[in-house]
Amino acid sequence: MAAATSSLLELRQVTKQFGETTVLHPTDLQVERGEVVCVIGPSGSGKSTLLRCVNFIAPPTTGAIVFDGKEYHPPKHHRWIPALGMSEEQRLTRLRTEIGMVFQQFNVFPHLTVRENVALGLRKTCGYGKKAADERAVEELAKVGMAEKAAAYPEQLSGGQKQRVAIARALALEPKLMLFDEATSALDPELVGGVLQIMRDLADGGMTMMVVTHEMRFAMDVADRVIFMDRGGIVEEGTPEQFKAPQHERTRAFLQSINRG
Amino acid sequence: MVFAFDTNVISDNSGELLDGLLLTVEVAALGFAIAALLGLPLALAGQSRSPLLRVPATLWVGLARGVPLLIVIFWLYYAAAQEGLFSLTAFVAGALSLGLTGSGYMSEIYRTAFSAVPSGQREGAAAIGLSRFQAFRLIVFPQALRTAIPPGMNVFVMLLKGATLLSVIGLADMFYTAKLVAVNEFKPFELYTAAAVLVIAVTLIAALAAGIAERRLSKGVRR
Amino acid sequence: MTAHVFAALDFGPVWEMRAELLKGIWTMALISVVSFAIAIVGGLVLAAMRQSRSLPISWAGFLLIQVLRGIALYVLLLWLFFGLAAQGGFQFEPIPAGIFALALLNSAYLAEIFRAGYEAVPAGQKEAALACGLPRRTWFAKIHLPQVTQITLPAMGNVFVDIIKDTSILSAIGVTELLRESQRWAQFYELPFEFYTAAALIYIVIVTLVTFGWRRLERRFGRHLHTTPRVRRSRGLLFGIGAKPTTAP
Numbered sequence: 077m078a079a080a081t082s083s084l085l086e087l088r089q090v091t092k093q094f095g096e097t098t099v100l101h102p103t104d105l106q107v108e109r110g111e112v113v114c115v116i117g118p119s120g121s122g123k124s125t126l127l128r129c130v131n132f133i134a135p136p137t138t139g140a141i142v143f144d145g146k147e148y149h150p151p152k153h154h155r156w157i158p159a160l161g162m163s164e165e166q167r168l169t170r171l172r173t174e175i176g177m178v179f180q181q182f183n184v185f186p187h188l189t190v191r192e193n194v195a196l197g198l199r200k201t202c203g204y205g206k207k208a209a210d211e212r213a214v215e216e217l218a219k220v221g222m223a224e225k226a227a228a229y230p231e232q233l234s235g236g237q238k239q240r241v242a243i244a245r246a247l248a249l250e251p252k253l254m255l256f257d258e259a260t261s262a263l264d265p266e267l268v269g270g271v272l273q274i275m276r277d278l279a280d281g282g283m284t285m286m287v288v289t290h291e292m293r294f295a296m297d298v299a300d301r302v303i304f305m306d307r308g309g310i311v312e313e314g315t316p317e318q319f320k321a322p323q324h325e326r327t328r329a330f331l332q333s334i335n336r337g
Numbered sequence: 338m339v340f341a342f343d344t345n346v347i348s349d350n351s352g353e354l355l356d357g358l359l360l361t362v363e364v365a366a367l368g369f370a371i372a373a374l375l376g377l378p379l380a381l382a383g384q385s386r387s388p389l390l391r392v393p394a395t396l397w398v399g400l401a402r403g404v405p406l407l408i409v410i411f412w413l414y415y416a417a418a419q420e421g422l423f424s425l426t427a428f429v430a431g432a433l434s435l436g437l438t439g440s441g442y443m444s445e446i447y448r449t450a451f452s453a454v455p456s457g458q459r460e461g462a463a464a465i466g467l468s469r470f471q472a473f474r475l476i477v478f479p480q481a482l483r484t485a486i487p488p489g490m491n492v493f494v495m496l497l498k499g500a501t502l503l504s505v506i507g508l509a510d511m512f513y514t515a516k517l518v519a520v521n522e523f524k525p526f527e528l529y530t531a532a533a534v535l536v537i538a539v540t541l542i543a544a545l546a547a548g549i550a551e552r553r554l555s556k557g558v559r560r
Numbered sequence: 561m562t563a564h565v566f567a568a569l570d571f572g573p574v575w576e577m578r579a580e581l582l583k584g585i586w587t588m589a590l591i592s593v594v595s596f597a598i599a600i601v602g603g604l605v606l607a608a609m610r611q612s613r614s615l616p617i618s619w620a621g622f623l624l625i626q627v628l629r630g631i632a633l634y635v636l637l638l639w640l641f642f643g644l645a646a647q648g649g650f651q652f653e654p655i656p657a658g659i660f661a662l663a664l665l666n667s668a669y670l671a672e673i674f675r676a677g678y679e680a681v682p683a684g685q686k687e688a689a690l691a692c693g694l695p696r697r698t699w700f701a702k703i704h705l706p707q708v709t710q711i712t713l714p715a716m717g718n719v720f721v722d723i724i725k726d727t728s729i730l731s732a733i734g735v736t737e738l739l740r741e742s743q744r745w746a747q748f749y750e751l752p753f754e755f756y757t758a759a760a761l762i763y764i765v766i767v768t769l770v771t772f773g774w775r776r777l778e779r780r781f782g783r784h785l786h787t788t789p790r791v792r793r794s795r796g797l798l799f800g801i802g803a804k805p806t807t808a809p
Binding site: 131133153154155156157158165166169170172173175176177179181182183184185186187196197200201242245246249 | 385386387388389455457458460461462463464465466467468469471475476479480483
């Protein structure tokens with residue numbers, strides 16, 4: 077199912093509905109390899125929904141996602157015999173090994189040690205043996221500065237440390253695309269900088285990233301492209317330069333309200 | 338009224354009384370094992386999207402919680418034998434009754450425990466490419482088990498109390514012994530008191546353990 | 561083979577004995593309601609004891625509740641009838657004894673439920689009410705009690721259903737409730753399958769009816785909680801409510 081496109085990621089007319097409410101209106105988007113795209117906007121604008129559609133954690137209602145040349149559609153729900161949807165689900169599961177995601181609430185696994193958190197993906201989805209997985213895990217943890225805490229449990233860590241572990245966990249699978257869903261919004265202010273630095277380094281290293289964030293300075297510094305969303309739709313997109321003089325009223329209003337605080 | 342409490346008749350028969358008690362505890366333990374094992378697939382089926390799985394599971398749970406234990410015992414012991422379906426010993430019928438009834442309760446406990454696991458955990462598991470089955474086995478279930486233990490122990494206490502009913506179908510528990518000896522020795526008060534105290538003590542110990550488990554496990558509840 | 565077996569079922573006698581079974585149901589209902597009512601009173605007493613400022617009374621309440629919760633109904637009945645009465649040479653009346661045992665044991669469960677309900681109501685409400693000048697009596701009747709009732713109602717419903725089911729155990733001391741009647745005719749007609757299956761179905765129907773009825777009661781007491789329809793939210797997501805679709809240029 078190869079689709080004719082050179083972008084790493086393409087969203088075609090992707091929508092998301094919860095019951096009666098439309099959270100994401102038909103959206104088209106393209107992300108090139110190595111590009112860093114930052115998505116900004118007020119609460120409820122659908123930014124997180126958009127991100128979650130990309131790796132089908134919250135599958136879109138309609139539309140298609142083309143990733144690395146392969147096309148993916150919202151899975152059909154077979155009500156009576158759930159087993160019928162197996163092969164499509166397996167495809168999506170494999171897709172998620174190529175896309176890494178970091179969450180606002182970290183979502184590290186509390187019942188596993190830090191090292192086990194990172195090694196789990198390697199063992200279960202990449203087929204690594206225990207020893208190899210552990211070694212790789214420690215390598216990845218070292219890259220985010222958490223190697224000494226390998227044997228600790230998440231509840232012993234600060235928020236920033238947990239988020240680093242989450243990042244290492246995502247990077248361990250060597251994804252082609254990294255999704256960040258307000259990765260620093262739940263952190264104490266003094267811990268935000270450390271995580272942002274890791275994200276900057278990743279971007280400098282050429283990783284393709286989609287970042288939903290409230291950190292304006294980060295977005296303007298690091299992004300190749302900025303997207304402003306409001307009420308379920310993309311309002312404006314452009315380079316950080318272009319965003320210094322936004323075209324739309326709503327974009328201006330939003331940026332002003334951010335600066336006022 | 339009798340004021341002299343004859344402890345000798347108790348100590349003379351203490352062996353049989355304790356054997357009977359042990360039998361009760363064994364039946365309850367086996368019944369609980371059955372309930373805990375059965376409850377898991379029941380809980381999963383009850384949450385399934387497919388009505389094929391969900392409806393029977395819901396019906397089963399409704400049955401298990403709506404029919405008195407004694408009826409289940411009578412049915413399994415007498416009714417099934419009549420129709421030639423199967424003929425069970427008192428022990429097996431007892432354990433099965435307890436297990437089937439308990440499975441309904443355990444199913445609800447599992448379901449509550451599953452929903453107590455933060456939904457972000459499932460998202461995190463999906464994000465690293467775990468299948469739904471893997472995510473359940475490696476991430477959701479281990480965390481849910483912790484939450485399920487205190488109410489599970491309460492179910493065990495409930496089954497322990499239910500197991501006392503089994504003397505009606507002839508299980509040789511401590512009340513059976515008490516009855517036999519009382520007929521011979523004409524000291525029913527001492528014997529029934531001893532039997533009662535024994536089983537109440539065991540039940541209280543189990544309840545105490547359940548309470549301790551509940552307090553310990555509700556302390557470190559974090560993200 | 562199973563089909564052959566099931567073809568030989570004979571529910572005729574069950575239908576014939578419906579009057580007797582109905583009597584059993586009536587006895588069960590009566591005992592259940594009376595025991596439940598007395599258990600509520602007992603539960604309130606025990607809960608009050610626990611709340612008492614006097615340490616010995618509070619402790620006595622605590623111990624009583626814990627011990628009572630560990631006693632199986634059957635054990636208590638056996639001890640009363642075959643231990644106490646047999647020794648003393650007298651006899652208890654089955655129905656009052658049954659009601660007593662049911663009420664006694666369930667008052668302990670209810671006491672715990674009341675305590676949990678009492679603690680679940682935010683404490684600041686009492687202070688606020690008194691500060692507004694409301695007399696204690698009004699606060700208790702119009703503010704405290706309705707909320708405690710609303711919180712404890714579901715758990716109380718569970719106790720009531722358990723009492724209904726536990727009346728079956730009273731058959732062991734000769735009370736002619738539903739199970740006893742089923743047993744009697746099952747033995748008389750030698751049709752345990754038919755009679756016990758019928759009894760099981762009757763219990764299910766009764767429990768289902770009571771559960772539904774109780775839920776209506778819960779709804780009536782929980783009116784203040786089910787007001788505006790809430791939009792279903794997705795996991796960790798906030799989205800605009802009621803926003804008209806805008807066309808993104």
